[in-house]
Amino acid sequence: MKSTLHPLTTSTGRQPLRRSLIATAVTLALTSGGLMAAETTLEQMVIIGTSEEAKRLPGSGAVVDSEQLKTEVTTDINQVMKTVPGVYIREEEGDGLRPNIGIRGATGARSGKITLMEDGVLIAPGPYANPAAYYFPTTMRMSSIEVLKGAPLLRYGPQTTGGVVNMISTPIREENGGSASIGVGSHDTSDVHLHYGGRSGQWGWLVETAERNSGGFKSIDRSNRDSGHHISDYVAKLGWESATGPKQSALLKLQRSEETSNKSYLGLTDDDFDADPNRRYGLSSIDQMVNDHTGVSLSYSRALSDSTTASATLYHNEFARNWFKLFGGGSFVDDANTGDANAQGILDGSVDVAGLDYKNNNREYESRGVELNFDIDMGLHRLAVGGRLHEDEMDRFQPVDTYDQVNGSLVFQSTKAPTGSNNRLEEADATSLWITDDWQVNEALNVNLALRYEDVESKRVQYADVARTTVDKTVSNSSDEWLPGASLTYDVTPSWQLLAGVHKGFSPLGGGAKENQEPETSTNWELGGRYNTGKLFFETIGFYSDFSNKTENCSVGTPCSDGSTSGSFVNGEAVIAGLEAQLGTEFNAGSFTVPVNLAYTHTKAEISADNSVSGQQKGDRLKDVPENIFSARVGLEHPNGWNNYAVAKYIDETCVEVGCNNSSAPRQETESLFVVDYISRYQLQKNTELFLKVENVFDEQKIVSRAPDGARPNKPFSVMAGVKFDF
Incomplete structure (x- = not known):
């Protein structure tokens, strides 16, 4: 296997003007500041705050707080997001390494239609040019996860249709100390999370690591290689805040992670899935992802007056990956599904085959930018005014290794040099501006007004030779959009609140867009009500997204509806409408406290x-959007420190291709899935807690994905036991 990463080549045609704008913005950032509309000292940039604040948003949202993440021993972002209403999950490899998250009108392929952030900083490898989330932050080291929907999300971007996911990393502690969580379990799994830090005078600091190891739950035919992963993630933070004079603070954050995972795109035929969903064909035995991610951010905040705060963040992220894997294996699966004995023999290893292509899906990404923001408190009006200059790019250099299968073994033959779509550069330059007004009209009525501007220029250059001296093809695209929005809440009584909102949604097309293609735009409505007495919270919200131009981002992992594996595909007019509901309460049962949290989402998504x-055609269902999703979290807590929890999650079948409801072709849907997890925690000592987690208690495995190359299962019955202690 060849896994050498091709060095990033400087993209051509970069605008000198934008470089000078970046330099000017950096100067402004270091002298005055500007990022998030949030009150912070040494800490991360939140977009909502606490779970209680989420219950009064002039829009809709949720906060998965540190208590839920700790209680449920969360390592897989997919599983925790299934408990948030309005969020769609398509699992892929069972461990949550490459999540497919959708929110309302934003479908979930590679999470490319939602805005992903860590501590307020865009975190997708190429948020504009290549938003597909082949990199995703390690969930173990997050202290909370925020999900923002509705008109207030216009404060963030670039994806403004469905929602924003902001992951809040481990905070700097108020006093010197640390924490360690160590778990071991099924499939040779071990998860370790360590962090230590504190404060001294005006300074604060934190060092942290998350180490994840697993042998994987799939068995590969005729191979000694496991199907697991190894991930190392390191973070360091250094913060400062003023002791005298104007209130100021600064925070430097450094992050580095590395991953090796023996994951594949090759799934199973339906018959083989029914016989053993955890099998993997020997054709995929040499498939492996190797990647690394480096992130640096520097934020600064300064109070200019009693009513005005300026803040800034500079950020730079680099991500390099080589996913070496079989290319085109889905054709064998498709043929075997129709009864082709030769194709089945190739999958089983009993039939020799020549000319198997294994592509080095080798890419390097870089994104960088500066955000500036001014928060102005005018009493009844609280304004946020700011902007962002952003650049991102991808260098794709993908040689193809050819193997033959001989007597069930893979024998290397040759390497093909990358040309055309396998040898290309993509880039995007974006300017974003925003102004929001949180207006407390009177004691009962709060109005939130927002206006965002996005100006995006993208370009792709394909080369005909390895030296990149001959251009094979060039495409470019530019778009600019004004995105207005308004939302409100009205307190009918101290317990009852109404909410409503409307905003224009936008999704950039990516670096492969052609000149005449228009970006995805939509008009998004929501209307609902809340009831909150402290002990009981209930919320129900209807949403409606009307797309004038629904688009798909194409990749090998998530092919577009026309079969394309790069660029964009336009579906045309579409409507996604639905209803979200959630309920949270707790009651006493003898000496036990019983917390209960329910969430439900019903969605209808179709071509209009x-x-x-x-x-x-009109009425064709969109892919990756389940009609019904439900979750229930129930606890049994006792004063002696022994607490038990059950988390149940249900998701409907989903279309694999647009229009599966009007197609007679087989295998056009995933299967519905119901899974129950059980967690038990015991407070052994003041600073020491034992935990036991059983995932998929009833060992229910279904086809949760068919993309791109066959049927794939969810994680089977698994057990993990461990200890968490503070020091």
Whole structure:
């Protein structure tokens, strides 16, 4: 296997003007500041705050707080996001390494249609040019996860249709100390999370690591290689805040992670899945992902007056990956599903085959930018005014290794040099501006007004030779959009609140977009009500997204509806509408406290007008959007420190291709899934807690994905036991 990463080549045609703008913005950032509309000292940039604040948003949202993350021993972002209403999950490899998260009108392929942030900083490898989340922060080291929907999300971007996910990393402690969580379990799994830090005078600091190891739950035919992963993630923070004079603070954050995971795109035929969902064909035995991520951010905040705060963040992220894997293996699966004995023999290893292509899916990404913001408190009006200059790029250099299968073994033959789509550069330059007004009209009525501007220029250059002296093809695209929005809450009584909102959604097309393609835009509505007495919280919200131009981002992992594996595909007009509901309460049962949290989402997502270009028709269901999702979290807590919890999650079947409801072709849907997890925690001493987690208690495995190359299962019955202690 060849896994050498091609060095990033400087992209051509970069605008000198933008470079000078970046330099000017950096100067402004260091002298005055500007980022998030949030009150912080040495800490992360939150967009909502606490779970209680989420219950009064002039829009809709949720906060998965540190208590839930700790209680449920969360290592897989997919599982915790299933408990948030309005969020769609398509699992892939069972461990949550490459999540597919969708929110309301934003479908979930590679999480490329939602805005992903860590501590307020864009974290997708190429948020504009290549937003597909092949990198995702390690969930173990997060202290909370925020999900923001509705018109207030216009404060953030670039994806403004469905929602924002902001992951809040471990905070700097108020006093010197640390914490360690160590767990071991099924499939040779071990998870370790350590952090230590504190404060001294005006300074604060933190060092942290998360180490994840697993042998994987799949068994590979005729191979000694496991199907697991190894991840090392390191973070260091250094903060400062003023002791005298104007209130000031600064925070430097450094992050580095490395991953090796023996994961594949090759799934199973339906018959083989039914016989053993945890099998992997020997054709995928040499498939492996190797990647590393480096992130640096520097934020600064300064009070300019009693009513005005300026803040700034500079950020730079680099991500390099080589996912070496079989290319085109889905054709064998498709043929075997139709009864082709030769294709089945190739999958089983009993039939020799020549000319198998294993592509070095080798890419390097870089993103950088500066955000400036001014928060102005005018009493009844609280304004946020700011902007962001951002650049991102991807260097794709993908040689293809050819193997033959001989007597069930893979024999290397040759390497093909990358040309065309395998040898290309993509880039995007973006300017974003925003102004929001949180207006307390009177004691009962709060109005939130927002206006965002996005100006995006993208470009792709494909080369015909390894030296990149001959250009094979060039495409470019530019778009600019004004995105207005308004939302409100009205307190009918101290317990009852109404909310409503409307905003324009936007999704950039990516670096492969052609000149005449328009970005995805939509009009998004929400209307609902809340009831909150402290002990009981209930919320129900209807949402409606009307797309004038629904688009898909194409990749090998998530092919578009026309089969394309790069660029964009336009579906045309579409409507996604639904209802979210959640309930939270707790009651006493003898000496026990019983917390209960329920969440439900119903969605109807379909093409709303015939499209002669795409061939899609009115009424065709969109892919990756389940009709019904439900979760229930129930606890049994006792004063002696022994607490038990059950988490149940249900998700409907989903379309694999647009229009599966109007197609007679087989295997066009995933299967519905119901899974129950059990967690038990015992407070052994003041600073020491034991935990036991059983995932998928009833060992229920279904086809949760068919993309791109066959049927894939969720994680089977698994057990983990461990200890957490503070020091």
